[in-house]
Amino acid sequence: MAYHVxxxxxxxxxxxxxxxxxxxxxxxxxxxxxSRSDAEAKNFADAILEAKEKIHYCKCCQNxxxxxxxxxxTDADRxxxxxxxxxxxxxxxxxxxxxxxxGLYHVLHGVISPMDGIGPDSLHIKELMARxxxxxxxxxxxxxxxxxxxxxTASYISRLIRPMGIKVTRLAYGIPVGGDLEYAxxxxxxxxxxxxxxxx
Amino acid sequence: MAYHVxxxxxxxxxxxxxxxxxxxxxxxxxxxxxSRSDAEAKNFADAILEAKEKIHYCKCCQNxxxxxxxxxxTDADRxxxxxxxxxxxxxxxxxxxxxxxxGLYHVLHGVISPMDGIGPDSLHIKELMARxxxxxxxxxxxxxxxxxxxxxTASYISRLIRPMGIKVTRLAYGIPVGGDLEYAxxxxxxxxxxxxxxxx
Numbered sequence: 001m002a003y004h005v006x007x008x009x010x011x012x013x014x015x016x017x018x019x020x021x022x023x024x025x026x027x028x029x030x031x032x033x034x035s036r037s038d039a040e041a042k043n044f045a046d047a048i049l050e051a052k053e054k055i056h057y058c059k060c061c062q063n064x065x066x067x068x069x070x071x072x073x074t075d076a077d078r079x080x081x082x083x084x085x086x087x088x089x090x091x092x093x094x095x096x097x098x099x100x101x102x103g104l105y106h107v108l109h110g111v112i113s114p115m116d117g118i119g120p121d122s123l124h125i126k127e128l129m130a131r132x133x134x135x136x137x138x139x140x141x142x143x144x145x146x147x148x149x150x151x152x153t154a155s156y157i158s159r160l161i162r163p164m165g166i167k168v169t170r171l172a173y174g175i176p177v178g179g180d181l182e183y184a185x186x187x188x189x190x191x192x193x194x195x196x197x198x199x200x
Numbered sequence: 201m202a203y204h205v206x207x208x209x210x211x212x213x214x215x216x217x218x219x220x221x222x223x224x225x226x227x228x229x230x231x232x233x234x235s236r237s238d239a240e241a242k243n244f245a246d247a248i249l250e251a252k253e254k255i256h257y258c259k260c261c262q263n264x265x266x267x268x269x270x271x272x273x274t275d276a277d278r279x280x281x282x283x284x285x286x287x288x289x290x291x292x293x294x295x296x297x298x299x300x301x302x303g304l305y306h307v308l309h310g311v312i313s314p315m316d317g318i319g320p321d322s323l324h325i326k327e328l329m330a331r332x333x334x335x336x337x338x339x340x341x342x343x344x345x346x347x348x349x350x351x352x353t354a355s356y357i358s359r360l361i362r363p364m365g366i367k368v369t370r371l372a373y374g375i376p377v378g379g380d381l382e383y384a385x386x387x388x389x390x391x392x393x394x395x396x397x398x399x400x
């Protein structure tokens with residue numbers, strides 16, 4: 001092609017590196033940036049740098065925060081006897097949106113996945129184990145994803161914790177609310193049957 | 201929600217302002233940025249600032265470039281008797297990809313659209329008219345999009361140019377190559393019939 005604008009191509013390439021953004025979308029986004037004002041483009045660049053600079057892991061629960069301890073860990077109203085163990089900071093947001101859970105969290109930042117070379121040492125498991133010495137803790141809720149890796153991670157961690165006499169639970173399996181039985185897969189349906197509850 | 205990380209939220213908000221990016225995707229992209237190295241995040245921010253700073257309109261054809269005149273305008277091998285008038289810099293890229301067109305371009309940066317308050321003066325029409333004094337020019341190809349606004353803009357500009365004795369043409373309408381007649385809309389099909397060519 002005869003026509004090249006190096007700075008534009010570099011910007012397109014940067015957008016292309018984002019997950020789920022292909023060549024065409026990257027081009028569209030780059031042109032959009034050029035059509036905005038200088039101040040708006042600067043705000044975008046600053047937001048990237050600021051987020052990267054200020055956000056780190058909470059010293060206690062390993063969730064993302066710009067403080068030393070995240071707001072959940074420092075909140076006096078939170079029930080400190082429960083720890084919900086999740087894969088990802090986004091899972092914390094999902095639980096917070098339910099407004100049903102009032103305990104603490106622990107973010108592993110991944111799951112055990114030998115295929116991808118991720119072993120238990122790559123995750124924040126030792127930070128979790130360090131928290132368990134606190135006598136206030138009564139229950140660890142394993143809330144990793146219902147995938148092969150999520151299951152393996154949940155069972156690995158529960159085997160570490162059980163000897164310490166702390167209760168370890170797993171999220172319930174079943175049919176999703178609003179779902180359609182006809183389209184539920186066999187494994188989900190048999191788990192839903194297994195875990196059936198009496199109607200009172 | 202109890203859980204807020206201000207720099208993260210600002211980054212999510214910036215991503216949300218991009219076209220076609222919703223709240224969930226913006227969150228995913230922001231988390232992706234945080235998972236990258238500091239150097240990679242800085243490269244992204246720099247690419248935005250650099251593109252915005254260095255890229256401007258070509259003095260002649262109004263296409264985006266980081267030089268005073270774009271590579272097409274300065275290319276001695278280009279046929280300077282044709283100007284292809286397009287709405288957008290992306291349309292130039294589309295023509296360049298065909299490798300069939302060897303003339304010059306003129307980018308309007310929009311179309312006449314009274315509903316959005318865009319009149320002829322908001323477009324780069326006067327820059328096009330200024331170029332027409334060059335006696336080398338033989339034909340202006342109107343290549344605005346086949347929309348109501350694109351048509352109106354093409355016909356407005358051609359009415360300005362025709363009195364100057366320069367030929368003004370419009371891209372052919374018809375069925376797209378590889379398309380399916382069954383799914384072609386009525387207008388496209390009747391235009392294809394109207395513009396039929398003899399098989400030789």
